[in-house]
Amino acid sequence: MKNIMAIAVLATGLSGCALPYFEPLEPTRVEVAGSYTVDPQIKWSRGKTQHVEIWTVDGPLLESVRFFDARADGDPLLVPGPDQTLPTFKKDMRASEVQEFVVDTLSASGASRVEASNLRPWDFGVLSGFRFELSYVNQDGLEYDAFAVGAISEEKLYLILYAGTRRYYYPKYRGFAEAIVASIQPAA
Amino acid sequence: MRRLGSVALLVLACSGCATVGPVEDIQPGERPSLETDEAGLWMYMDRMETALATSGRVVTDPALNAYVRDIVCRLSPDYCRDIRIYIVRTPHFNATMAPNGFMQVWTGLMLRATNEAQLAYVIGHEIGHFQRRHSIQRWRDARNKTDFAAVFQVAAAAAGAGYAGSLASLAAIASILSFSRDQEREADDVGFTTMANAGYDPEQAPRIWEALLEERDASDKPEQVVFFATHPSTEERIGTLREQAQALIAKGAPRDAGAEKYKRIVGPFRDEWLRDEFRKREYAETEVVMNRLLAEERQNGDVLFMKGEFYRIRDESGDEDRAIEAYKAALLGDGAPPETHRSLGLVFWDAGRNDEARASFAEYLRAAPDASDRKMVEAYVKELETPQ
Numbered sequence: 001m002k003n004i005m006a007i008a009v010l011a012t013g014l015s016g017c018a019l020p021y022f023e024p025l026e027p028t029r030v031e032v033a034g035s036y037t038v039d040p041q042i043k044w045s046r047g048k049t050q051h052v053e054i055w056t057v058d059g060p061l062l063e064s065v066r067f068f069d070a071r072a073d074g075d076p077l078l079v080p081g082p083d084q085t086l087p088t089f090k091k092d093m094r095a096s097e098v099q100e101f102v103v104d105t106l107s108a109s110g111a112s113r114v115e116a117s118n119l120r121p122w123d124f125g126v127l128s129g130f131r132f133e134l135s136y137v138n139q140d141g142l143e144y145d146a147f148a149v150g151a152i153s154e155e156k157l158y159l160i161l162y163a164g165t166r167r168y169y170y171p172k173y174r175g176f177a178e179a180i181v182a183s184i185q186p187a188a
Numbered sequence: 189m190r191r192l193g194s195v196a197l198l199v200l201a202c203s204g205c206a207t208v209g210p211v212e213d214i215q216p217g218e219r220p221s222l223e224t225d226e227a228g229l230w231m232y233m234d235r236m237e238t239a240l241a242t243s244g245r246v247v248t249d250p251a252l253n254a255y256v257r258d259i260v261c262r263l264s265p266d267y268c269r270d271i272r273i274y275i276v277r278t279p280h281f282n283a284t285m286a287p288n289g290f291m292q293v294w295t296g297l298m299l300r301a302t303n304e305a306q307l308a309y310v311i312g313h314e315i316g317h318f319q320r321r322h323s324i325q326r327w328r329d330a331r332n333k334t335d336f337a338a339v340f341q342v343a344a345a346a347a348g349a350g351y352a353g354s355l356a357s358l359a360a361i362a363s364i365l366s367f368s369r370d371q372e373r374e375a376d377d378v379g380f381t382t383m384a385n386a387g388y389d390p391e392q393a394p395r396i397w398e399a400l401l402e403e404r405d406a407s408d409k410p411e412q413v414v415f416f417a418t419h420p421s422t423e424e425r426i427g428t429l430r431e432q433a434q435a436l437i438a439k440g441a442p443r444d445a446g447a448e449k450y451k452r453i454v455g456p457f458r459d460e461w462l463r464d465e466f467r468k469r470e471y472a473e474t475e476v477v478m479n480r481l482l483a484e485e486r487q488n489g490d491v492l493f494m495k496g497e498f499y500r501i502r503d504e505s506g507d508e509d510r511a512i513e514a515y516k517a518a519l520l521g522d523g524a525p526p527e528t529h530r531s532l533g534l535v536f537w538d539a540g541r542n543d544e545a546r547a548s549f550a551e552y553l554r555a556a557p558d559a560s561d562r563k564m565v566e567a568y569v570k571e572l573e574t575p576q
């Protein structure tokens with residue numbers, strides 16, 4: 001019977017999103033994901049989990065900017081929970097396939113009705129990358145909007161995701177999130 | 189995922205023993221009186237129902253819901269007002285019935301049924317559990333055993349926030365609603381009689397079990413087929429159903445399978461539900477599902493496109509060629525979506541067949557001039573035009 005309760009606890013959030021410790025972040029240019037710098041624009045709280053750095057103001061379930069560490073061939077986007085299989089990144093993926101990879105990862109992590117649209121070329125700092133918009137519903141039935149920007153360079157995937165609850169928090173910080181992803185520069 | 193089977197089996201292990209006294213069929217419109225243990229059980233189920241209803245897992249499409257509701261009412265005009273249907277978006281073959289009238293039909297079941305009669309049989313089976321009050325029998329059994337507290341905890345957890353929409357919680361609910369083998373046989377009987385009386389082709393009843401057995405035999409992890417964990421089904425049951433069906437057909441029973449209507453109403457959801465299947469990464473099972481759909485509609489460009497998608501996503505040795513073949517067949521069939529060209533382009537590109545990739549992407553842009561990823565695909569074409 002213990003198994004059942006273990007599942008109950010595991011399944012309460014999206015996987016890989018176990019909440020880290022958050023600390024204030026000064027709004028000055030900062031290195032993220034160990035590979036590039038961005039201008040935060042405003043005062044965010046910053047938390048780090050394995051493979052992803054999360055910035056939020058009102059709480060990560062309401063809105064967040066997520067900077068994923070560079071993912072190499074065979075890596076999942078998130079750390080899979082026990083008995084969980086997550087899709088993995090392949091080095092020869094095109095933008096369309098990265099979009100599928102992100103949609104599949106969200107779906108496998110408990111989101112439902114995940115839809116992606118508007119895939120288009122987009123400059124990720126100096127890299128020619130891509131961007132797409134997302135919408136999904138979490139396990140509590142909360143509706144989210146999101147956008148993702150990314151690029152593949154030297155067989156590694158760089159990805160940033162901004163997500164927030166549809167009605168209020170997504171639009172509230174969207175302008176700042178846009179400015180952040182427009183400010184990407186290679187780390188010195 | 190591995191836990192799924194074991195959860196169900198664990199709970200099942202505490203049923204199947206001596207039943208605590210027979211109970212009478214529930215009457216239409218009946219509610220248990222407040223001081224009974226049955227009312228307590230209903231209360232838990234009401235909470236789980238509320239949690240599931242708001243979880244984002246429920247398919248809300250009005251036409252699809254009306255269709256399934258009509259099947260319930262055609263099968264059982266008496267109980268149709270007491271039963272509330274939730275079509276739950278989850279890629280496993282299952283349906284559950286709670287004593288308070290809360291019925292779940294999983295999209296994995298609707299994807300696998302190839303006509304209305306097959307779905308009607310499974311729904312009839314679930315109505316059988318409701319009518320015969322199997323849950324309260326099962327609840328009283330469990331309560332007399334040490335596992336009572338555990339069942340109680342699952343009920344409480346399943347009603348908790350955030351948990352309701354998860355596959356684990358769906359499995360836990362299913363496990364609480366698992367029944368003894370005798371109860372399953374009884375529900376089979378009710379399901380079969382009900383669907384035959386409603387004029388459905390009785391031969392479709394064993395068909396849906398056969399399809400499931402085929403999938404289980406193909407699976408590398410057969411213990412994970414959720415439905416078999418909660419609904420012990422055997423070749424013997426199929427044999428019984430087949431004999432019963434033959435006897436009815438010999439007597440001139442009506443044979444409405446409702447295949448056309450089923451395709452018309454359920455068909456628009458098939459691609460989404462197939463993609464949910466792909467995401468399970470249990471490819472051996474999914475290939476069986478895929479082949480069954482194809483056997484029904486060999487010329488259907490959309491199903492052939494999804495076959496191509498299956499191989500492109502599985503990406504095992506030889507799958508590139510299989511995908512290309514399926515996409516090409518899709519384009520020769522009826523109604524292949526424009527995305528067939530795009531997927532074909534991606535596979536050609538991967539295979540280093542750049543000229544064919546470029547031509548396929550260009551064809552996609554012609555076929556879907558307003559596609560939301562137009563700019564990206566234009567960039568692909570440009571990249572492929574640039575000499576390497």
Ligand SMILES: [Zn+2]
Nearest residue numbers: 367372375419
């Ligand atoms: Zn049953």
